[in-house]
Amino acid sequence: MESRMPSSAQDKHNPFLNPAPRQHREGPYLREEVVLANRNHGLLTEGLRYDVTPAGMHYLLNHFDVPYVPDAASWRLSVSGEVERPLSLSIADIKALPQRTLRVTLECAGNGRGQVTPRWPSMPWMAEAVGTAEWTGTPLKGVLERAGLKPSVVEVSFTGIDRGFDRGHEHNYGRSLKRDMALHEDVLLVTGMNGQDLLPQHGFPLRLVVPGWYGMASVKWLDRIEALAAPYQGFQQVETYKYKVKAEDPGIPITDMRVKSLMAPPGIPDWYSRARLVERGETVLTGRAWSGGGIAVAKVEVAINGVWHAAALDPPAGKYAWRGWRYVWNATPGEYLLACRATDANGRTQPLEVPFDRGGFGNNVVQTVEVTVR
Numbered sequence: 001m002e003s004r005m006p007s008s009a010q011d012k013h014n015p016f017l018n019p020a021p022r023q024h025r026e027g028p029y030l031r032e033e034v035v036l037a038n039r040n041h042g043l044l045t046e047g048l049r050y051d052v053t054p055a056g057m058h059y060l061l062n063h064f065d066v067p068y069v070p071d072a073a074s075w076r077l078s079v080s081g082e083v084e085r086p087l088s089l090s091i092a093d094i095k096a097l098p099q100r101t102l103r104v105t106l107e108c109a110g111n112g113r114g115q116v117t118p119r120w121p122s123m124p125w126m127a128e129a130v131g132t133a134e135w136t137g138t139p140l141k142g143v144l145e146r147a148g149l150k151p152s153v154v155e156v157s158f159t160g161i162d163r164g165f166d167r168g169h170e171h172n173y174g175r176s177l178k179r180d181m182a183l184h185e186d187v188l189l190v191t192g193m194n195g196q197d198l199l200p201q202h203g204f205p206l207r208l209v210v211p212g213w214y215g216m217a218s219v220k221w222l223d224r225i226e227a228l229a230a231p232y233q234g235f236q237q238v239e240t241y242k243y244k245v246k247a248e249d250p251g252i253p254i255t256d257m258r259v260k261s262l263m264a265p266p267g268i269p270d271w272y273s274r275a276r277l278v279e280r281g282e283t284v285l286t287g288r289a290w291s292g293g294g295i296a297v298a299k300v301e302v303a304i305n306g307v308w309h310a311a312a313l314d315p316p317a318g319k320y321a322w323r324g325w326r327y328v329w330n331a332t333p334g335e336y337l338l339a340c341r342a343t344d345a346n347g348r349t350q351p352l353e354v355p356f357d358r359g360g361f362g363n364n365v366v367q368t369v370e371v372t373v374r
Helices: 009-013 031-039 045-049 091-096 140-147
Strands: 076-081 087-090 100-107 130-139 155-166 169-178 188-193 207-209 222-228 260-263 276-278 281-290 297-304 307-310 323-331 334-344 367-373
Touching: 045 260, 045 281, 076 140, 087 091, 087 140, 091 130, 091 188, 100 188, 100 207, 100 281, 130 140, 140 188, 140 222, 260 297, 260 367, 281 297, 281 334, 297 323
Parallel strands: 076 222, 276 367
Antiparallel strands: 076 087, 100 130, 130 188, 155 169, 155 222, 188 207, 260 281, 260 334, 281 323, 297 307, 297 334, 334 367
């Protein structure tokens, strides 16, 4: 029997045949946003107390299905395009190359989208799309040098096996890096996370990690690298992940993470509202702060009902890793709004107002936490 898609008035809503345009909105979250939130979990903010985020607590943003890869033995990574020596590497080949482990904080470029008004319908992150892991792999630079990039190469593209539709476009998830960035010594082809093989949802058996950049660059389930003589035209590179204020803006490509900080929730929570109850007396407020591009965090401040105080910084934990901070608060009974803000070594400070972006990208507004002290 012939199989066909039904023809009806509902076809206009079919995301494959005639996708309905998405529009900015305010008010309640859409069903589709809630479904995305159930698939892609964020860091539990109490997990900020870990120097290295446990793998199961690290945030996830997967555009399509998590591919089923039963084992790594048959996996091949191809390196092709404008190269002198095309390569086909097994996971064993990659693990036999020089290995490095880097502690890297990754944050989703859309982190904070749910706070932007009006918001773009997508994954409705509040502030929890971040995590820090110890990633083990081989420098991408060594593999590209082994393949031999031709002088014509301007970009290198990275494609995973995850495939689906976005705004009517069918594609495998892919991104690219300019030649110089692809040859950066700290960009890794990763097979391990926190001392173990990658978990399926984190890209098993192979992924890219681009330290200092937002997470969209760190392609998971990586099986294809191509050296290009012209800019890459993949959907996730040219149609999204750009800063825009207006629809007609050409957009600025998103790269380095913006300076940001988060506070671990003090006290105990109300189940539904997540408001916090703290006992009176000395309370140690803690959290993490980070910036992009390997730029260090220079200071963190904590506000108690709008009055800012300097926090103490922990020693740096790595060029690309978040930095711990702490502030001792003598809490007295009452209602409080706590906040934290970071400033990096380039003098960039978190804003007090949500920066508007059409796609909800790069929101690094100061976090606030409501607290009752009894």
